[in-house]
Amino acid sequence: MSIFEWNDRYSIGLQQVDEHHQHLFSLLNKLYNDFINKIRGDNITSLFDELVDYATYHFSAEEYWMQESFFPHFEKHKEEHALFIRRVVEMHKDYHEGRRQISLELLTFLNDWLSAHILQSDAEFGRFINAGNFRI
């Protein structure tokens, strides 16, 4: 079963960014599947680790493209990433130190933030690039 899935609605019109987003959704979906199938231990832990690592990498890549193209909302966008990643890193640390488990609430938080961020902020970047002559 998959509920946290990328679909065309999330396309921002930039292939490289869309591919990153697809990968993020795919990791989130795997994590969700392990969660509902009650798979715990190393498998789910390494998926959570991978998701945090990949999200960090993805944000750096996006910020690089934004800076290179002189995207006017770069600072605001970077701040959105920073606030989110700070919360995620804290959740991840709590998980590793036994103070938190993977839960539907955690998965929903990740999915809701990611979806809203793509549809609003990332889509704004897509429009900016596609309106100009910049290439990423």
Ligand SMILES: [Fe+2]
């Ligand atoms: Fe973003």
